[in-house]
Amino acid sequence: EVQLVESGGGLIQPGGSLRLSCAVSGFNVSVYYMSWVRQAPGKGLEWVSVIYSGGNTYYADSVKGRFTISRDNSKNMLFLQMNSLRAEDTAVYYCARDDFDGSGYYMSDCWGQGTLVTVSS
């Protein structure tokens, strides 16, 4: 059974750092694209970052230079290192598996339950 479980969220002061983890079971993170998506309280979904199976990484402008996505293939885990946190980073953070169909289209087909990050003094 495919399962993604996020952890590491919590209350952090502005300017602080936090590392989110996503423990994966049922598939290997090394062969899939993996994404982070966030949702501020009462707001819509915001794409944050993706790591390709080959290791390339991409970020939303709002987090570029502050957040780093990575994975540990041996532990089958995905991470999001968040530095210089701001109040506007407050959100539920979801990790998601990105899969491809035979024609090259891709989609986030499996999601974790999310972990809440609150940035406040």
Added chain:
Amino acid sequence: DIQMTQSPASLSASVGDRVTVTCRASQTVYNYLNWYQQRPGTAPKLLIYAANTLQSGVPSRFSGSGTGTDFTLTISSLEPEDFATYYCQQTFTTPHNFGQGTKLDI
């Protein structure tokens, strides 16, 4: 960056109604367009990918159409469990932006 705009922002309907949600991209995304459903307090769920392909296990009352910059999600006959928020997302190029969402309620 490609901006995604959904309309309407909210929609009131009744069980059995046919509803349509529209998503427009600021430039072509070809068919790299996905639709998700999110119920309160839960993670998003993939409904449709590649603009018109139904994800496995999703009821056939959901359908998607469009190409280029204009897309629609249609629910042919609303069921009680369909009252949720719907998001489009383009995956043609990063950032893989979402639309702002359409809240469907009774």
